[in-house]
Amino acid sequence: MSFLANLDQVFVLLQHWIAGFFPLWLQPVVATILGVIAIVATFPGIFAVTTVLERKGLGRMQNRLGPNRVGPLGILQPVADGIKSLTKEDIVPLSADAVVHFLAPVLLVIAVFLGFAVLPVGRNMVLVNFDAGLLFFFAIGASTELSIFMAGWSSRNKYSLLGAMRAVAQMISYEVPLLLSSVVVVMITGSLSTVKIVEAQSGFTGWFPHWYVFTPWGFAGFALFVVAALAETNRSPFDLPEGESELVAGYFTEYSGFKFALFFLGEYLGMLSIAGFAITLFLGGWGAPFSFLGFVPSWGWFFLKLLAAIAFFIWLRGTLPRLRQDQLMNFAWKFMLPMALLNLLVAGAWRFLGDGWGRWVICSIVLLTAYALLGRVLMRKQGLGARSYRYAE
Amino acid sequence: MIAGVGVVFLLISVLTVAGALAAALLRNLVHCALSLTVTFAGLALLYLQLDAQFAGFAQILVYIGAVAILVAFAILLTRGAGAPEYRNFSSSWFAGLSIAAAVFALLAWAVTKSLPVRVPAETAPAVTVQSIGAALMSSYVLPLEIVAVLLTVALIGAVIVAMPEAKATKPLPEKAGGK
Numbered sequence: 001m002s003f004l005a006n007l008d009q010v011f012v013l014l015q016h017w018i019a020g021f022f023p024l025w026l027q028p029v030v031a032t033i034l035g036v037i038a039i040v041a042t043f044p045g046i047f048a049v050t051t052v053l054e055r056k057g058l059g060r061m062q063n064r065l066g067p068n069r070v071g072p073l074g075i076l077q078p079v080a081d082g083i084k085s086l087t088k089e090d091i092v093p094l095s096a097d098a099v100v101h102f103l104a105p106v107l108l109v110i111a112v113f114l115g116f117a118v119l120p121v122g123r124n125m126v127l128v129n130f131d132a133g134l135l136f137f138f139a140i141g142a143s144t145e146l147s148i149f150m151a152g153w154s155s156r157n158k159y160s161l162l163g164a165m166r167a168v169a170q171m172i173s174y175e176v177p178l179l180l181s182s183v184v185v186v187m188i189t190g191s192l193s194t195v196k197i198v199e200a201q202s203g204f205t206g207w208f209p210h211w212y213v214f215t216p217w218g219f220a221g222f223a224l225f226v227v228a229a230l231a232e233t234n235r236s237p238f239d240l241p242e243g244e245s246e247l248v249a250g251y252f253t254e255y256s257g258f259k260f261a262l263f264f265l266g267e268y269l270g271m272l273s274i275a276g277f278a279i280t281l282f283l284g285g286w287g288a289p290f291s292f293l294g295f296v297p298s299w300g301w302f303f304l305k306l307l308a309a310i311a312f313f314i315w316l317r318g319t320l321p322r323l324r325q326d327q328l329m330n331f332a333w334k335f336m337l338p339m340a341l342l343n344l345l346v347a348g349a350w351r352f353l354g355d356g357w358g359r360w361v362i363c364s365i366v367l368l369t370a371y372a373l374l375g376r377v378l379m380r381k382q383g384l385g386a387r388s389y390r391y392a393e
Numbered sequence: 394m395i396a397g398v399g400v401v402f403l404l405i406s407v408l409t410v411a412g413a414l415a416a417a418l419l420r421n422l423v424h425c426a427l428s429l430t431v432t433f434a435g436l437a438l439l440y441l442q443l444d445a446q447f448a449g450f451a452q453i454l455v456y457i458g459a460v461a462i463l464v465a466f467a468i469l470l471t472r473g474a475g476a477p478e479y480r481n482f483s484s485s486w487f488a489g490l491s492i493a494a495a496v497f498a499l500l501a502w503a504v505t506k507s508l509p510v511r512v513p514a515e516t517a518p519a520v521t522v523q524s525i526g527a528a529l530m531s532s533y534v535l536p537l538e539i540v541a542v543l544l545t546v547a548l549i550g551a552v553i554v555a556m557p558e559a560k561a562t563k564p565l566p567e568k569a570g571g572k
Contacts, residue, residue, distance in 0.1 A: 097421075097424075100423075100424075100427065130446060131446055131521055131522050131523075132446045132447055132450055132522045135446075135447070135450040135451070135454070135522070136446075136450050138454060139450040139451075139453035139454040139457075139458065140453070141458075142453070142454050142457065142458025142459070143453060143457045143458055145458060145462055146427075146430060146457060146458075146461055146462060146465075149462065149465055150427065153423060153465070153469070161469075165469075168462055168466075172459070172462065175458075190523075191523070192522050
């Protein structure tokens with residue numbers, strides 16, 4: 001048991017051990033720097049794995065092989081891609097605003113990395129435990145919009161500017177349901193601290209954990225959060241800002257070489273961090289899914305859940321077609337926003353209805369009715385008939 | 394004041410003031426908006442340095458995440474992103490300068506008058522996010538509700554202003570067209 005407890009805390013012990021070599025007054029600084037190094041090394045590593053998984057997974061879904069030339073089964077593809085982007089020429093358009101053009105990808109990556117600071121990846125494994133950790137994450141997430149605007153504007157290219165405008169409009173619209181859907185967790189936990197939110201979900205009833213996703217308001221909040229997160233990270237089916245068939249590559253059309261790689265990195269790290277927060281808020285963070293699986297280290301559970309979330313995102317990308325701009329906005333303001341507001345009320349009712357089965361029935365019925373009614377009304381407005389297929393002749 | 398705190402404060406204030414100066418002096422309007430964002434970020438850092446976490450993060454969320462974007466959109470939608478055509482000094486620079494100096498003098502006078510002569514060093518209250526929330530929901534609930542109603546009214550008003558007016562007149566020509 002002691003070995004398992006040590007394995008659970010192995011990275012924390014390692015951090016303390018290394019910091020122990022330094023004088024006492026320097027130790028907090030060294031410990032922080034080690035934490036930063038761990039974040040800066042781990043998540044880009046997962047990013048590299050994700051790119052190859054995504055390309056191979058999408059390849060399978062589209063009935064082709066995907067990358068299979070570099071290394072065994074194409075596993076070393078990200079290394080080759082990295083070297084390629086490092087050695088490529090960095091082209092800055094003549095009419096571009098050079099300073100802003102340079103700053104945009106740098107600011108994006110910095111802001112995205114900052115978001116990981118409050119993400120608890122295991123027991124006692126969080127860089128800073130802010131009293132307002134969740135607010136910090138959303139504040140940092142909101143500032144990435146500015147770097148996207150900078151990229152689109154400074155390129156002096158109509159595709160870039162259109163892509164940036166689309167991206168900013170989309171991110172602002174979906175930030176509202178994203179924030180509102182996570183407020184229910186704060187209401188029930190009574191804290192904005194990410195560590196406390198995970199601890200509040202760490203109990204078990206029989207075999208089953210007290211994750212927020214297993215409550216009516218939690219499930220609705222989780223679904224809304226995931227949809228809004230997809231839109232925030234410009235993932236398919238919300239990838240209008242980068243629609244290849246319309247806008248070349250959107251706001252980073254005029255970026256090449258390593259700056260393009262930085263945008264790529266920022267986008268995937270944004271996806272990782274927002275998936276990490278979905279796990280923290282609704283899926284019990286580093287908690288085990290069954291009480292008898294508690295012997296697996298907490299960080300192991302977190303990263304397993306993260307990989308599962310990434311697989312889900314890749315699956316969605318391979319499955320869903322892109323939305324149209326009006327559908328995107330209608331969905332945000334006419335479906336997501338009312339549902340998120342209603343979910344706030346439901347969470348309040350859940351808190352004050354007391355224990356027992358009554359609150360499960362009431363909350364579920366309210367949410368399901370609202371979902372069905374809103375969906376019907378919206379679908380009627382869309383004027384969609386039966387699905388029709390057209391084949392090439 | 395401890396020396397370390399002084400250095401951090403100096404760095405942040407230099408950043409903030411530099412951003413504000415750039416926002417006033419640069420020629421390209423979008424550059425001005427971006428420099429203004431630097432000022433917003435500097436202010437947020439100042440709040441954080443004073444241990445006001447909520448104010449600092451709210452500053453980032455509202456000003457960098459929303460107001461800066463709003464300013465940028467306003468510039469792009471009204472004047473375009475083209476070449477700058479403005480001089481640094483408007484013709485009424487003297488009047489502007491005197492008004493600014495008068496406002497500054499008034500503010501400085503008010504601040505120096507209202508400060509207690511000696512603030513005891515250890516009276517900084519520990520304000521947590523929880524206590525801010527509790528205060529907003531209990532003693533300040535009426536102002537909060539008024540602000541909420543005001544913002545909702547502004548939102549609906551903006552939608553009405555932006556709504557196409559053709560809706561009332563549109564059906565007639567369509568019927569005439571035999572659709």
